[in-house]
Amino acid sequence: MTDVKAPPQPEVTVATPHKRRRADRRHIPVLATLALLVLMYSLGVANYDNFSDTQVLLNVFVDNAFLLVVAAGMTFVILTGGIDLSVGAVVALTTVVAATLLNDGWPAAVVLPLVLLIGTTLGLGMGAVIHYFKVEPFIATLAGMFLARGLSLLINRNSIPITDPFWTAMAQERIRFGPGIFISTSVVIAAVVVLAGAAVLAYTRFGRTVYAIGGNADSALLMGLPVGRTRIAVYTISGFCSALGGVLLSFYMLSGYSLHAQGMELDAIAAVVIGGVILTGGSGYLFGTVLGVLVLGLIQTIITFQGTLSSWWTKIVIGILLFAFIVLQRLVTRRAR
Amino acid sequence: MTPLVRHRLFWPAVVLVLLLVSNVFFAPRFFTITLQDGHLYGSLIDVLRSATPLALVALGMTMVIATGGIDLSVGSVMAISGAVACLFIGDLSDPGSVGGVLLAVGLALGLSAVAGIWNGVLVSVIGIQPIIATLILMVAGRGIAQLLTGGQIINVSSPPFRVIGAGYLLGVPVSVIIVAVVVAAAVLLIRRSALGVLVEAVGASPTASRLAGIRARGLTIMAYVFAAVCAGIAGLIFSSNVASADSNAAGNLIELDAILAVVIGGTALTGGRFSIAGSVLGAVLISALDITTYTIGVPAETTLLFKAVVVVILCLSQSAAFRAAVFRRRRTPAATPAAEVPA
Amino acid sequence: MVDPPILQMTGIRKTFPGVVALDGVDFSLRPGEVHALMGENGAGKSTLIKVLTGVYGIDAGDITLDGAPVRFGGPLQAQQAGISTVYQEVNLCANLSVAENIFIGREPRRFGKIRWSEMRRRSAELLAGLDLHLDVAAPLGTYSLAIQQMVAIARAIDISAKVLILDEPTSSLDASEVERLFQVMRRLKRDGVAILFISHFLDQVYAVADRMTVLRNGTLIGEYATAELTQMQLVTKMIGKELTVLERLEEEPRTVTADAPRQPIVEAHELGRTGAIAPFELAIRGGEIVGLAGLLGSGRTELARLLFGADRPDHGTLKIDGRPVTLRTPRMAMNHGIAFSSENRRTEGVVGELSVRENIVLALQASRGWSRPIPRRKQDELVERYIKTLGIRPADPDVAVRNLSGGNQQKVLLARWLITEPRLLIVDEPTRGIDVGAKAEIQRLLVELADGGMAVLFVSAELEEVLRLSHKIEVLRERHLIEEVDNTGGGVDADRIMQAIASGAKS
Known part of the structure; x- marks a missing residue:
């Protein structure tokens, strides 16, 4: 009576009947966002004069370069299944510290690396608390948010203008492609961040470990992956991206203000999710996040073009579109299943 | 309440007491409660009064978090509730009529319940992740409230409405009584019926719950409706207290404080086991923190900083891993699951 | 030819709050042997492995690898030192591709950049060596648990471990896959790999292990050569009492009580669900135990889930007490007196x-x-x-x-x-992964329940168990119910069923 006694069994081959469909399914959320982006753009072009100008599209990048950088950092965190609520506050802190130090006569060459270091250190600290003390990311980064916002309020309650020559140069520098067609240096920086981030996610052990942790952190640990180090690293990256986003915002605004970037964490999360990254982690692409940021930017642009709408309509429309996108993606992915 | 829960609430309770005591050094009469014109006055009463909206929101949030969800839209629901009530009362021929005010309250709470149904349906029927589903109403709801009030602050002068947030009954603030009644009713309903255990099962393991025959959908929607109605009441208290509807200020960032209160109270964000008493304690603690920064005379700007420090201390004190590192011998069983990272 | 042990653990002690999990346990492993670690649940097998791979620290004792004392800080360090583990549950990442699951953490790289094509090629080769032909770029989660388990083993093998730990690798594999695994194990053995093997299936242990170490309640009972210990002796050492329960159960004649109602509680006509189970006929009466036999992935669980409303059928009808019903949710099934215990x-x-x-x-x-x-x-x-x-x-x-x-x-x-x-109790693999004593108790309980008039649908991968308990055996093969075998006399033997499963003969 053995159940090991193998019955005369032909060799088992495992069929993969739905091979193609399987491979495609992971791209569906991103493709859906892309399709809607195209649709929104077409609607804009059809309804408003001058919407088709190249510069309108480029301005979406110019106006949202800082958000793109912040959302790129957020993507790393969300891919591991975490969340970072502190990004908006770190952006604000960065602008305030930079403005204060510059006004005190510190050279830009010192201030720039210093503020980046501060943001990175904050991220590192939150990551360490999350990993070593098992505090939930939501709570640890909420504390980080209070801390960063509180620090910037403590430094200065008021808006501080920046007059540093380097900063103003960066703010005014335009990379021109033709008459009236240009991007700012911030867009170039954001593009570099996105490309570097995407390469890291797709082609390095660290990047793949990020996906593995989002898929199943316990398994990742048992497979011998450096889970703790990676988890701390994604919050550090997010901290760095927030600080860099803060620098770009200070280029854009030429001021430091503790109330800058209020609620930016929600914009970043919304962009990441609209871009098809699953909030529980393990699935999604940085390219999707770029699309998500563009969707948010395009909403703003359309509202601006409409012109007759009060500011609260922006919120309502973002809410409605957020709803439409999410439900649509949900239906698309469900049907594919 | 089991001894374990009591143990979990030990540190938050200690922090609360320390906070309150520290006030005495700056305001010697902090613990004095006086009776003036038949009303109780004193800093402790202020702590309770200012905790009322947060305690209500935290109460509702507790149930949502127990199902494994989260509700970011509570602040916006507060704003909508206040705006609707004030607009309705403002349109009454007699803003002082009790019937009219009751109708306004009913309308505001009814609308809040609709908001809760919306959230609940998105989460449990359409299957959207809670943080995203409620993000929609968080963003759009604030816009709707501003749309209703035209971006203005709507002032109302209606004595019956004023009672909700600023009145006294037998010397006790009416808002505190409302919260006490709602909390007591909730505890009775949830723990005396099987709601509590069913919600905990759904939050801890949705698949196992389904196969045990639990209808999670109804329970989840109920939790979101409950959270929204609690937020609606909180919105009424807030707007009654200032006798106006301010769509920008009402419930701004309260979702974060409420989530914080729930976590301080020992309910895990991942769902499952929850503690209502803990959440209320958490809300009072946060309120005491705000009041304390005020009494101590710390500049208002640093309240956030102060809050951050307290949050860090509290969360670390509740972190089993942290306690294990600090007090080597006092390891709790919860600190040794299979997936534990090598120490 | 007695080689010196490659791995030696002596006097290992590990305590958890209130529990002594291991108390002075010794264990040694030689190169080129399969060494089984035996014991009931709670004997300390898993703890010993976790202590060895550094998941837990130890309170006392020594571990030496290749003669040098070692103490690992975690699975990563253990892996680098040549100790790889395949755990009981599939511990891979379902969202990553098959190839990544094999190579993650040690991907082929050039200048720090992962070489994806190289990785896919090598994974495909590796899996082909195990007779597995998969799309290595597809997410692992699209494959069955058995395949995922084989991928986990492929990963561990490729790490070219000096020591390979297999913690219940066979519990989700069917007989042919088990045989294939054993072939791989024997090949590794020839290559001088030391294999630590844990399995609840005694027959498997006797088929593949050279020596065994028996633990009970965290203490060492002894180390034995497989050839010198009978199965009965082994079981006695493992549970420390004679297996009276189990033996008595085997003696019991299987008969349905004479006055069993003829009206079936549940009848399925052409019931089926695309991609899960082909339309089938089935009737279950009160007082009878109906066994589902078939290999893993043959549709056993899928059939059971349809009867409980856990999944919805897209074909056929279901009758309860002769009346057609539609079970949209488990709750509706429960209202009809159906219960389902999941695998x-x-x-x-x-x-x-x-x-x-x-x-x-x-x-x-x-x-x-x-x-x-x-x-x-x-x-x-x-x-x-x-x-x-x-x-x-x-x-x-x-x-x-x-x-x-x-x-x-x-x-x-x-x-x-x-x-x-309930009137119908559906139990899916109720005895999987649990110790012998508890297993016998659960089997006895099911028999008693049926004797009391309850209908039982019994799903198990262990054919022997199905034969012993069931009045009627439904044989499944490749998602078809191919044959119903009457077992009221208890005379059906395993070969008969295995033949049906293997040949797929339509009756």
Whole structure:
């Protein structure tokens, strides 16, 4: 009576009947966002004069370069299944510290690396608390948010203008492609961040470990992956991206203000999710996040073009579109299943 | 309440007491409660009064978090509730009529319940992740409230409405009584019926719950409706207290404080086991923190900083891993699951 | 030819709060041997492995690898030193591709950049060596558990371990896959790899292991050559008591009570679900145990889930007491007196966070609705009765279920359904991964329930068990119900069923 006694069994081959469909399914959320982006753009072009100008599209990048950088950092965190609520506050802190130090006569060459270091250190600290003390990311980064916002309020309650020559140069520098067609240096920086981030996610052990942790952190640990180090690293990256986003915002605004970037964490999360990254982690692409940021930017642009709408309509429309996108993606992915 | 829960609430309770005591050094009469014109006055009463909206929101949030969800839209629901009530009362021929005010309250709470149904349906029927589903109403709801009030602050002068947030009954603030009644009713309903255990099962393991025959959908929607109605009441208290509807200020960032209160109270964000008493304690603690920064005379700007420090201390004190590192011998069983990272 | 041991553990002691998990345990492993670690649940097998791979620290004792003392800080360090583990549950990432799951953490790189094509090619080659032909770029989660397990083994093998730990690798594999695994193990053995093997299937252990170490309650019972210990002696050493229960059960003649009702409780006509189970005919009567036999992936679980409304059929009709019904949710099935205990105890069965009491009353409470709570006194009475009847340990109704062993969790799950007094009890793999004693108790319980008039649908990968308990055996093959075998006399032997499974003969 053995159940090991193998019955005369032909060799088992495992069929993969739905091979193609399987491979495609992971791209569906991103493709859906892309399709809607195209649709929104077409609607804009059809309804408003001058919407088709190249510069309108480029301005979406110019106006949202800082958000793109912040959302790129957020993507790393969300891919591991975490969340970072502190990004908006770190952006604000960065602008305030930079403005204060510059006004005190510190050279830009010192201030720039210093503020980046501060943001990175904050991220590192939150990551360490999350990993070593098992505090939930939501709570640890909420504390980080209070801390960063509180620090910037403590430094200065008021808006501080920046007059540093380097900063103003960066703010005014335009990379021109033709008459009236240009991007700012911030867009170039954001593009570099996105490309570097995407390469890291797709082609390095660290990047793949990020996906593995989002898929199943316990398994990742048992497979011998450096889970703790990676988890701390994604919050550090997010901290760095927030600080860099803060620098770009200070280029854009030429001021430091503790109330800058209020609620930016929600914009970043919304962009990441609209871009098809699953909030529980393990699935999604940085390219999707770029699309998500563009969707948010395009909403703003359309509202601006409409012109007759009060500011609260922006919120309502973002809410409605957020709803439409999410439900649509949900239906698309469900049907594919 | 089991001894374990009591143990979990030990540190938050200690922090609360320390906070309150520290006030005495700056305001010697902090613990004095006086009776003036038949009303109780004193800093402790202020702590309770200012905790009322947060305690209500935290109460509702507790149930949502127990199902494994989260509700970011509570602040916006507060704003909508206040705006609707004030607009309705403002349109009454007699803003002082009790019937009219009751109708306004009913309308505001009814609308809040609709908001809760919306959230609940998105989460449990359409299957959207809670943080995203409620993000929609968080963003759009604030816009709707501003749309209703035209971006203005709507002032109302209606004595019956004023009672909700600023009145006294037998010397006790009416808002505190409302919260006490709602909390007591909730505890009775949830723990005396099987709601509590069913919600905990759904939050801890949705698949196992389904196969045990639990209808999670109804329970989840109920939790979101409950959270929204609690937020609606909180919105009424807030707007009654200032006798106006301010769509920008009402419930701004309260979702974060409420989530914080729930976590301080020992309910895990991942769902499952929850503690209502803990959440209320958490809300009072946060309120005491705000009041304390005020009494101590710390500049208002640093309240956030102060809050951050307290949050860090509290969360670390509740972190089993942290306690294990600090007090080597006092390891709790919860600190040794299979997936534990090598120490 | 006695080689010096490659791995030596001496005097290992490990305690958890309130529990001594290992107490002075010695263990040695030689290159080129398969060494089985035997013991009941809770004997300390898993703890020993976790101590070895550095998941847990140890309180006392020494570990030497290749003669040098070692102490690993975690699985990563252990892996680097040449000790790889395949765990009981598939511990891979379902969202990553098959190739990544094999190579993650040690991907082929050039200048730090992962070479994806190289990685895919090598994974495909590696899997081909195990007779597996998969799309290595597809996410692992699109494959069955058995395939995922084989991928986990492929990963461990490729790490070219000096020591390979296989912790219950066979529990989700069917017979042919087990045989294939054994071939791989024998090949590795020839290459001088030391293999530590854990399995609940004694036959498998005797088929492949050279030596065995027996643990009981965290202490070492002894180390034996497989050839010198009979199965009966082994079992005695493992559980420390004679297997009277099990033997008595085997003696019992299988007969249906004469006055069994002829009207089936559940009848399925052409019931089926695309991609899960082809349309089938099935009738289950009160007082009978119907066994489902078939290889893994043959549609056993899928059939059971249709009868419970856990999945919806897209074909055919289901009749309960002769009347057609549509079961859209488990709850509707429960209202008709059907109960279902899932094979995935921890994810689909018990709620680990809740107490034993809450878990036991959960299904009954769910069917009453939230507004009609079961009075506390009634709860205590029910829970106490079933803790006693089923021998749930620890016998404390307030302890969280996640702290119980697998066998006790299974008993809690059974208790949950028994208090709903079902007319049809569907049990999917109730004895998988649990120790011999608990297994016999659960088997006996099912027989008693059927004798009491309950209908039981019994799903198990262990053919022997199905044969012993069932009055009627439904044979499944490749998602078709191909044959119904009457076993009321108990005369059907395993070869008969195996032939049906292997040949796929339509009856």
